Amino acid sequence: MVELKTPAEIERMRVSGAFVATVLDELSDLAGVGVNVRELEQxxxxxxxxxGAESCFWDYSPSFGSGPFRNVLCxxxxxxxxxxxxxxxxxxxGDLLCLDLAVAIDGWVADSARSMIVGTPxxxxxxxLEATEHALAAGIAAARAGNRLGDVSAAIGAVANKYSYPVNTDFGGHGLGRTMHEEPHVPNKGIPGRGMKLRCGMTLAIEPWFAKTTDRIILDDDxxxxxxxxxxxxxxxxxSIAITEAGPLILTLPAQVL
Incomplete structure (x- = not known):
């Protein structure tokens, strides 16, 4: 079931989103050669x-993980x-680093991730990195009331195809709001005109991710x-975005951009 959010509820999610963006900004500035990633977590x-926020990752126990997650950052x-x-x-x-963060403030969730190159690119x-950013922009642009979920997925997949990157569809975007993972699943590849009709009040995390030469993944020993x-x-x-009458609204922007 997809819960449609009111304009007031979307504004509360924007508060959470602005905080997520602020944290990621600071972590991006801290990440550098010689920095231990535990410092970023701390x-x-x-x-x-x-x-006074709440981590959505802490104690999370999905079917694809091994026991409760005991960190606030991926x-x-x-x-x-x-x-x-x-x-x-x-x-x-030269490391390629991705930071992923989801928090709730006053019961409303926002989720965002960004990738960066440490030191010499x-x-x-x-x-x-450019491909994932372009795919994110394309997916957001397609997230308009009256379109279908497949339009979002197809827009992301078209960018991957342009760059010749394979696409894994097991993990992608998702609904969110009162919890981190809600319906629907948003694959990073799809068919235009197919799937759920998008409506005002829907809130989604759109998250393209690509590996250079494979769409297959393996689980680490951890x-x-x-x-x-x-x-x-x-x-x-x-x-994280909201679908509004005026078009897609990005919720995870720094407060000064709002």
């Missing part, structure tokens, strides 16, 4: 605690494409981190 915990590096545990890894020059990594099956690097971009 900084996120401190900010969440100070704001930190995926290089061939880790999703759900990376913040281990004791120290960032190196590699051209193929920049291209991969029971959480998903890696590309062939060891190729991945990138991931995500925003």
């Amino acid at each position: 900084h996120a915990r401190t900010m969440i605690r100070a704001r 930190v995926s590096v290089n061939d880790a494409v999703l759900h990376g545990l913040p281990s004791s890894y120290t960032l190196r020059d 590699r051209g193929d990594d920049q291209r991969l 029971g959480w981190t998903l890696r590309s099956a062939d060891g190729s690097r991945g990138a991931h971009s995500e925003h």
Whole structure:
């Protein structure tokens, strides 16, 4: 069941989204060569605690993970494409880093992810990161009342095809609102004109992620981190949005942009 949010509820989600964006901004500034990723996790915990927010990741126990998740941040590096545990890894020059964060404030959730290159960029990594950002923009642009869910998925998939990146459809975007994962699932590849009709008040997390040369993933020994099956690097971009009469509204922008 998809719950349609009122304009007032969407505004409350924007508050959560602005905070998520602020945390990711600070973490992006902190991430650098020689930084241990646990430092990023601890900084996120401190900010969440100070704001009185609630992590949506802490104690999360989905079917694809091993027991409750005991962190507030997913930190995926290089061939880790999703759900990376913040281990004791120290960032190196040229690492491709993704940070994924979801919090609730006053009962309303926002979820966002961004990828970045630590230190010296590699051209193929920049291209991969660019592809996820373009796919995110295309997916958001297609998320309009009257369109179908397949239009969003097809827009994302078309960008992947343009860049010649394979697409995994097991993990993608999702509904959100009072909880982090709600209906519907939003695959990163689809057929235009198919699927659920989009309506004003729907709130979605749209999150294209691609690995360079495979759509297959394997589960790491830590029971959480998903890696590309062939060891190729991945990138991931995500925003939470609301579908409104005026078009798609990005909820996870910094407060000064609102």
